[in-house]
Each structure stands twice: as structure tokens, then as C-alpha cells.
Amino acid sequence: MLTAILEAEAVSFTYPDGTRALQKVTLKIPEGQKIAVLGPNGAGKSTLFLHFNGILRPGDGCVYFAGARVNYSHKDLASLRQQVGIVFQDPDSMLFAASVRQEISFGPLNLGLSREEVLVRIAAAMAATGISDLGDKPTHFLSYGQKKRVAIASVLAMEPRVIIFDEPTAYLDPRSIREVMALLLDISRQGKTIILSTHDVDIAYTWADYIYILAAGQVIGAGTPVEIFNDAALLEAADLARPWLLDVYDDLKNKGWLPAGAPVPKSREELLALIPYRARSRVAI
Ligand SMILES: Nc1ncnc2c1ncn2[C@@H]1O[C@H](COP(=O)(O)OP(=O)(O)OP(=O)(O)O)[C@@H](O)[C@H]1O
Ligand SMILES: [Mg+2]
Incomplete structure (x- = not known):
């Protein structure tokens, strides 16, 4: 039995405007696995992800990291955010520094690492994402695909145990999609746990070890890719192609x-x- 690095137990969440985004969501993310979360627009995928690194706090239910219940103290949250990195759907929501190098150095500098260690991490993250030549470029001049890579690099540089990718391939060209998915495989081979959401069933089928299906804020399916995609009733309910x-x-x-x-x-x-x-x-x- 694999140990769960992250766990949601009966998590419910309602946004201030009354939208019930999650309703009693219970699921486990086994350490070191590649997990895909699928479901139609508005299903609650991004909302769930924001619970996994403590940006959102459940209205009801609990989140566990490495077996311990997240208690939302300042210290607990700082450590959770260091261990669980999120690459957001929209890279513009993540990038704020003047240059690519500054952007990627921000997180590691905040961890209080030595200058040497920060430089090593920046170089490694830029090399892994293929943006070594963009270090001095202002982030607001980058193309969408380049911004996405910078966002990924800034999370990699934190060296978290879990990396969440919210729709990592949306709006990328075919070559960039292949490169990003190859990078995700690489990261996974280093033993990290990866969670991603996607609307691309072909990517989810080939890439994932295990899949959760969300619809209207609830988990309506869980299984291996073959189990999920051979369940016609589930695919119909989640509006998913085969x-x-x-x-x-x-x-x-x-x-x-x-x-x-x-x-x-x-x-x-x-x-x-x-x-x-x-x-x-x-x-x-
Ligand atoms: N800040 C917010 N305030 C109010 N409602 C929100 C907010 N963010 C999301 N929602 C609502 O919560 C529900 C779940 O949204 P969420 O973004 O988690 O879905 P999703 O599965 O990630 O969808 P998508 O595939 O479009 O990214 C939706 O009904 C959405 O309108
Ligand atoms: Mg989303």
C-alpha cells in the first residue's frame, strides 16, 4: 500500500458568493505517483488544488500532508507551501518580477538559502525548462509558452515534494506540449509526486498512474487510466471523450x-x- 503524501477528507468549500465548489471531496494522492484530475469546466479542480497547498482552507473537512493534518498555523502553511508547489493555469497570475532570473530566484531567496545554493537552483531550473538563454528578459515580453516555462522553473527551484500542474498544456503548441510532458516525466522519475489537471484525455491516459474524476464539486470516479476510460457511464457523466x-x-x-x-x-x-x-x-x- 503506497503512503499518501496528500489527502483530502470530506473537504467542502463554498466561495464567498455562495458557489459550492467542493462537496465532501475525499481522495488520496500516493507519494511518487503521477495523478491526473479530470472533469468539466467548473468541476472544482483548481479549487481542490488551492486546498492542497493551503491557499484555500476547507469550509468543512480536512487536508493531510505526509500523514499530518494541516492546522493552518503560520509555520504549518509556510512549510506546506514549500513542499507543495503549484504551477497555475494562467502563468500571468504567477509572474511579477522584472526579469526571468529574478522571478525564479524569488522563492529560493525567501527560503533563506545561501547565494550559491540559490544560483545552483536557478541554473538547474532554467536548464530543465529550456529557458537558460532567457535569464535577463523581462517577463512581460515573453510569449505565453515561455511564461509557462518560467512559471514551472520558479516552482522547480523551490524543490517541493509535490508539484501540481493546473492544465499545463493549455494553449501550448504541439512541440511545447511534448516538451512540457517530457519534463513532467523527468520530474516524476526524480521521485516527486505530480498532480495535474487536463482536458486532454489522450495525455491523461498515457501519462497518469491514477485518475480522479471531478464533476460539480464531487469525486465521481477514481481508478487506473484503463479502468476510467473503459467505464462508459462514467465518461458520459463527466462529459469526457475516450x-x-x-x-x-x-x-x-x-x-x-x-x-x-x-x-x-x-x-x-x-x-x-x-x-x-x-x-x-x-x-x-
Ligand atoms: N474566486 C471565486 N469566486 C467565486 N466562485 C469561484 C471562484 N473561483 C472559482 N469559482 C467557482 O467555483 C467552481 C469551481 O471552479 P474551479 O475553477 O475550481 O473549476 P475547474 O474544475 O478548475 O474548472 P476549469 O476546467 O474551467 O479550470 C465554479 O463554479 C467557479 O465558477
Ligand atoms: Mg481550473
């Missing part, structure tokens, strides 16, 4: 073009490797 990989796999299987017992593929490469040579040449005709 990943193309699963549709193609099922179709090939129904036509008898796959060897018996062929495992369900997680990626395009795995699917192509399943198709026997003869069937592949038939597809070409």
Missing part, C-alpha cells in the same frame, strides 16, 4: 487483427508494436 488509443485498440481487437492476449497499449509506440506485420501491411492497402 482516448483514441483505446478506440483503435478495441477496433483492431474486434477485427481479430491483434494477437490473443495483447496487452492494452499505453502509448502510440506500444500500440504499433502490437500490430503484427501482416495486419500492418493490410492496413496500408
Whole structure:
């Protein structure tokens, strides 16, 4: 049984205008895993994420970090925000410093690290996000994709145990999407826990170890990608499409073009490797 690094227990939250954004949300984030949270616009994904690093406090219920109940003291919150980093949906809401380097150095400087350590962290975060040549550039002149990378770098430089990415690929071009997802895999391989929200079911299916589905502020589904995307009633309720990989796999299987017992593929490469040579040449005709 994996230990939960973050846990929401019957969390309910209502915004001051009366919007009931979360209703008795209970879920666990196992340490070191890649977790995707899916659900339609307004489902409560971003609101849940803001609870995970203490920006919002539950109206009812509790949040646990590393087994301890978050108590919202000044000290507790400072440590939670250091351990759980969020890359927000909109990078403009995160960037405020004059230059890219200043932006990324802000968090580590606040941790009271030595100048040398801060410089090492900045360089590593900029290299990991492919923005090493942008250090002196004013953040307000950056393109959207560049801003997104700076936002990611500023969270990486804090070296949190958990990183939450709220729709990390929205509005990015195809190459940037591939690069950001490769970066997320890299970060995950370093043992960090990653939570992301996305409306891209193909990305969620291939990337995630485990998926939660939110709708109207409630958890309506939880499972492995294969479990989630083979549950037609759940997909209907959450208004989610099925990943193309699963549709193609099922179709090939129904036509008898796959060897018996062929495992369900997680990626395009795995699917192509399943198709026997003869069937592949038939597809070409
Ligand atoms: N600051 C706020 N004040 C009032 N209501 C809010 C506020 N922020 C969010 N909400 C409402 O709370 C509900 C949940 O919003 P949230 O942003 O968490 O959804 P989401 O799942 O992240 O949606 P999206 O996919 O569009 O990002 C929505 O009904 C939204 O209108
Ligand atoms: Mg959101």
C-alpha cells in the first residue's frame, strides 16, 4: 500500500458568493505517483488544488500532508507551501518580477538559502525548462509558452515534494506540449509526486498512474487510466471523450487483427508494436 503524501477528507468549500465548489471531496494522492484530475469546466479542480497547498482552507473537512493534518498555523502553511508547489493555469497570475532570473530566484531567496545554493537552483531550473538563454528578459515580453516555462522553473527551484500542474498544456503548441510532458516525466522519475489537471484525455491516459474524476464539486470516479476510460457511464457523466488509443485498440481487437492476449497499449509506440506485420501491411492497402 503506497503512503499518501496528500489527502483530502470530506473537504467542502463554498466561495464567498455562495458557489459550492467542493462537496465532501475525499481522495488520496500516493507519494511518487503521477495523478491526473479530470472533469468539466467548473468541476472544482483548481479549487481542490488551492486546498492542497493551503491557499484555500476547507469550509468543512480536512487536508493531510505526509500523514499530518494541516492546522493552518503560520509555520504549518509556510512549510506546506514549500513542499507543495503549484504551477497555475494562467502563468500571468504567477509572474511579477522584472526579469526571468529574478522571478525564479524569488522563492529560493525567501527560503533563506545561501547565494550559491540559490544560483545552483536557478541554473538547474532554467536548464530543465529550456529557458537558460532567457535569464535577463523581462517577463512581460515573453510569449505565453515561455511564461509557462518560467512559471514551472520558479516552482522547480523551490524543490517541493509535490508539484501540481493546473492544465499545463493549455494553449501550448504541439512541440511545447511534448516538451512540457517530457519534463513532467523527468520530474516524476526524480521521485516527486505530480498532480495535474487536463482536458486532454489522450495525455491523461498515457501519462497518469491514477485518475480522479471531478464533476460539480464531487469525486465521481477514481481508478487506473484503463479502468476510467473503459467505464462508459462514467465518461458520459463527466462529459469526457475516450482516448483514441483505446478506440483503435478495441477496433483492431474486434477485427481479430491483434494477437490473443495483447496487452492494452499505453502509448502510440506500444500500440504499433502490437500490430503484427501482416495486419500492418493490410492496413496500408
Ligand atoms: N474566486 C471565486 N469566486 C467565486 N466562485 C469561484 C471562484 N473561483 C472559482 N469559482 C467557482 O467555483 C467552481 C469551481 O471552479 P474551479 O475553477 O475550481 O473549476 P475547474 O474544475 O478548475 O474548472 P476549469 O476546467 O474551467 O479550470 C465554479 O463554479 C467557479 O465558477
Ligand atoms: Mg481550473
